[in-house]
Amino acid sequence: MKNSLSLRRLTLKPATLFMIRTLSSTAFFLFILLFFTGSPVYSQNNPFVFGDPLPDAPELAYRGNFQVGVQTLELLHKNQPDILNYKENETPEYDRPLTVEVWYPAAKSPDAQRVTYQDYLGSPNDPDRPLEAFSFSGRAIRNATPNDSEGPFPLIIVSHGYPGSRFLMTYLTENLASKGYVVVAIDHTESTHADAGKFASTLYHRALDDFFVLNEMARLNESGSDHFLSGMVDAANTALIGYSMGGYGVLNAGGAGYSPGFVEAFSQMTGGSEKLAERSLADPAYSGTVDSRVKAIVAFAPWGMQRGVWDAEGLENLRIPTFLIAGSEDDISGYEEGVKAIYEGAVNTNRYLLTYLNARHNVAPNPPVSPDLDQADYMHYSEPVWKERRINNINQHFVTAFLGIHLKGLDYESFLDLSANSLEETWKGFVPRTSIGLELRHAKP
Incomplete structure (x- = not known):
């Protein structure tokens, strides 16, 4: 079997190389074991999983010191507008179920079995692509004992795309929990791989789901709640992370009110409902819904700007520190008239x-779980130019820096105070020559 240590490239100082040359074979073997102590060594018994650092991973991509536990919660948001069954002059309601996955710092348990996640391929609305369950491994421990001696920990709420699931970004959720956060990813009802419904539900419920989960995490944290999260959650220091439609939702939750034109289009889509107006600046109560507990927003490829979801006034109402991440050729959310326009308008x-x-x-x-997937399933996860695992590591690095600053007060500013074009110089925290292909813009009010 090939030596698993060959998966890691060695960069040794001249003095170290001289010492190695003078070692006996037995001593050399012991030296190698010591050199790799604390570093991930991947073999058949410890396979590579989503989020593990590649040899060229930037500095803050590596996991933190906490072991990670994970548990599933079933929440119920009562008396919510049933958007999918709206009719003109009728406003039915329902109790909206939300399944969430919670990753958290856990007590050390070296012999515990690591988690297996289950998601779905296919589409519930496409007879040619029936739903098919698949599973993949993580590095969290299912139902592990919480590390409540070092809490409470800042809260991060994660919102997936359409369709998506709470497991769409486990490379990031596990990574952040290992660094001392409680991370909660939502299965947005009527918007997941398993139950995708009409788009109107996604448009209406995203920001409201985020707020409900925030309030539930604060409630479960209360002393005497007799819950595993009691004393674990610092909800007063919360970040919202969203991808695509999740990004659409977290920006609105953060203060980017929807435009009048978008509200009108939604009204026509839903048969006369104007409920979305509550999430626009036209409603005097909207600004008061921006929760002061939310200290930072991360929006990956947020959908909507090029579709008229926001106007200048709506973007100007966003005042929470925001980190946007996008591809320059984004063909779903748009770039110049999409994500970059959000960046430029959130003045x-x-x-x-x-x-x-x-x-x-x-x-x-x-990344895709297999190269053998149906093309549509593969392309749902795949990036055609970049290596997905490389993107994952870069995301881990920058999200760690941004949230470390705003939720923990860490001195990570130097990881973000960079030249705009990465070709000018290798960015801080990156292996030499590896920040190529990236740009980072920064603007203040």
């Missing part, structure tokens, strides 16, 4: 725009 917030040059829309999800 009242401290904001960043990280751009993957020549990438399209899929700059956020886990």
Whole structure:
């Protein structure tokens, strides 16, 4: 069997090389074992999983010091507008179920079995692509004992695309939890791989789902709640992360009110409902819904700008620090008239725009689980130019820096104070020559 250590490239100083030459074979073997202590060594018994650092991963992509636990919660948001069954002059309601996955710092348990996640391929609305379950491994421990001695931990809420699932970005959710965050990813009902419904539900419920989950996490944290999250969650320091339609939702939750034209289009789509007006500046109560507990927003390829979802006034109302991530050739959300236009229009917030040059829309999800997938399933995860695992590592690095600053007060500013064009010099935290193909813009109010 090939030596698994060959998966890691060695960069040794001259003095170290001299010492190696003078070692006996037995001593050399012991030296190698010591050299690799604490570094991931991947073999048949410890396979590579989503989010593991590649040899060229930037500095902050590596996992933190906490072991990660994971649990599933079933929540119920009562008396919500049933958008899919709206009719003119009728406003039916339903109790909206939300399944969430919670990753959290856990007590050490070296012998525990790592988690297996299950998601779906195919489409519930396409007879030629029936739903098919698939599974993949993670590095979290199912139902592990929480590390409540070092909490509470800042809260991160993650919102997937349409369709998607709470497992779409496990490379990031596990990584952040290992660094001392409670991370909650939502299965947005009527918007997942398994239950995708009409688009109107996604348009209406996204920001409201985020707020509901925030309130539920705060409630479960309360002392005496007799819940595993009791004392674990610092909801007063919360970040929202969203991809595609998730990005659409977290921007609105953060203060980017929907435009009058978009509200009117939604009204026509839903048979007369004007409920979306509540999420626009036309409603005097909207600005008061922006939650002061939300300290930072990360939006991957947020959908909507080139479709008229926001106007100048709506973007100017966004005041929470925001990190945008996009491909320069995004063919779903758009770039020049899409994500970059959001960056340019959100003039009242401290904001960043990280751009993957020549990438399209899929700059956020886990990579495809297999090259043998049906083409449509493969392309749902695949990025045609960039290596997805490389994107994953870069995302881990920059999200760690941005949230470390705004949720933990860490001194990570130097990881973001970079030349706009990565070709000018290798960016801080990157292996020499590996920041090529990236741009980072930064603007303040």
